[in-house]
Amino acid sequence: MPHRDRYLFICTNRRPIGHPKGSCATSGSEPLVEALKSALAQLGAANRIRACASGCLDLCEIGASIVQEPDHVAYGAVTLDDVDEIASAVAEGRIVERLVVYRDGAPKGGK
Numbered sequence: 001m002p003h004r005d006r007y008l009f010i011c012t013n014r015r016p017i018g019h020p021k022g023s024c025a026t027s028g029s030e031p032l033v034e035a036l037k038s039a040l041a042q043l044g045a046a047n048r049i050r051a052c053a054s055g056c057l058d059l060c061e062i063g064a065s066i067v068q069e070p071d072h073v074a075y076g077a078v079t080l081d082d083v084d085e086i087a088s089a090v091a092e093g094r095i096v097e098r099l100v101v102y103r104d105g106a107p108k109g110g111k
């Protein structure tokens with residue numbers, strides 16, 4: 001399989017409930033993986049864009065986290081309601097600005 005144009009790395013790390021760092025899985029990230037894969041397939045973009053389950057992205061405090069590369073942005077507090085917007089944006093080479101919490105490693109206001 002060729003290298004893809006873009007990647008969505010969806011953190012599915014799970015820590016015990018009550019852990020001080022929290023974790024994306026306990027914030028609902030696990031269903032995002034299949035939902036994004038499905039949305040990208042429906043858009044005909046799965047051959048160009050890959051949605052992958054990831055380990056901890058060190059963004060634990062912001063809820064379910066996704067890093068979009070090579071755009072080098074991080075989305076925080078992502079929910080299933082955001083999936084179609086993320087898939088459409090990445091398929092068009094765009095970013096969902098309202099979800100961005102880090103850009104090029106620097107914090108940015110998210111939702």
Ligand code: FES
Pocket residue numbers: 011012013014022023024025055056057058059060061065
């Ligand atoms: S647990 Fe998801 S970023 Fe750390």
